[in-house]
Amino acid sequence: MAKKTKSGGKSPLVEGKATEVKNKKKTSPFEFIQQVRNEAAKVTWTTRNETIVSTIMVLIMVAIMALFFFLVDQGLRFAVCNILPIECVSP
Template sequence: MAKKENLITFFQDVRDEAEKVTWPSRRELGISTVMVVIMVIAASAFFLGADALLKLVVDRLLGI
């Protein structure tokens, strides 16, 4: 029985903690989403450029 009581207590604690969460507003969520998309595009552009530069250097060193 101890396991069942612990399980019930666990789910009660989860519910209590979920009620304490402050969820973002629709506006905050939209701004965060746009920022994530911008950062993904910036990181993609950076790695694309770094990859192209490294490929150029390696091709020149190997004489390809």
């Protein structure tokens, strides 16, 4: 947890784990591109097999949830049509 302390008559400082960036210098476009390439090299991409398995799992879960909501909807429709004194129109 960050603690607030006063230092001399200055505004309160926040002490914590974050480090303050001092003397920000501008990077050239060439340096920026090098930094982007270095960061992109650290990225771990999923394999084709992992992507296919994940996609199939998502499609299965979507089908299960669609079936669940359909059944809940039909159950509520049945309950409302039989409990309330109204005439329900069949689809």
